[in-house]
Amino acid sequence: MVDPRWEATLDRILELTVVLSRDMDEELERMGLTGSRAHLVWELERRGPSKQQALAEALGVSPRTITALVDGLVATGFVTREPHPTDRRATQVTFTTQGRAAAKALVDGHRELASQLFAEVPADRLECFDEVLAGLLARLREISARA
């Protein structure tokens, strides 16, 4: 059994996730992206031009969902569908100029957020935080795998 006051810690974690995702969604909306589409953009940046199938696996969603997400990103000018060079069944999703700029903005925004968020935390405190955090993440994966 655990000291019940740590329930408040879980509450804080939960609230952090809420505030964080609300903020990120607002930022993304200003760029003309949604959370899911930004996730696809992020993965496309990491992988380079990709088959939809590969993106489906990377995002952990169905092929049907990728069709919808790519439809949206094509309509708003972030990516294009090109014929795949070697497999005529497949399409290759590639960035437009706008899409590449958006991907860069995502990467920069991530760095910027880390900077703003941690700027005033002393290094030794942050180190402690990070170590416990890593442990919690591992623990959560255990719990998750067992369920």
Added chain:
Amino acid sequence: MVDPRWEATLDRILELTVVLSRDMDEELERMGLTGSRAHLVWELERRGPSKQQALAEALGVSPRTITALVDGLVATGFVTREPHPTDRRATQVTFTTQGRAAAKALVDGHRELASQLFAEVPADRLECFDEVLAGLLARLREISARA
């Protein structure tokens, strides 16, 4: 400027949110709830029988969305719509027996998760973690308010 390795800390926070919400959603699905409906159930437990208007404010969504959520919860047997005792324009959302049991399960599950998650973390480490966490949350609210 901040040590760039703390970007990995932000990544861990983000990943924690992903794993946490995936796990919670699976648990909720086993109970026949979605995340949004569970949120309504949680608030209804805190407030007791409520007008939809009050729930809309509590969840931060539109009245239209509350109509949809309550429709879903009525259809799946968690709540009922009763006439409001003093305002004939309003409806009062109240738990069924099943709904009350679900609310209790949510509260218990929250406690249980905190227990499992923090069980093996030494108290002094957790204290450090919690203090930094509280600071980050406050910092994030500042950033959020300024934007």
Added chain:
DNA sequence: TATTGTTATACTCTATAACTATA
């Protein structure tokens, strides 16, 4: 036969705007 992506269909969450009933 297996894989890639699409069409068809459906459910959930969310919103705005117009409308009804009541205050």
Added chain:
DNA sequence: TATAGTTATAGAGTATAACAATA
């Protein structure tokens, strides 16, 4: 005139199943 909730409509994310084209 203002408030509570609904209907109408719409966009986004998600899924399964059936299907076409290609491997």
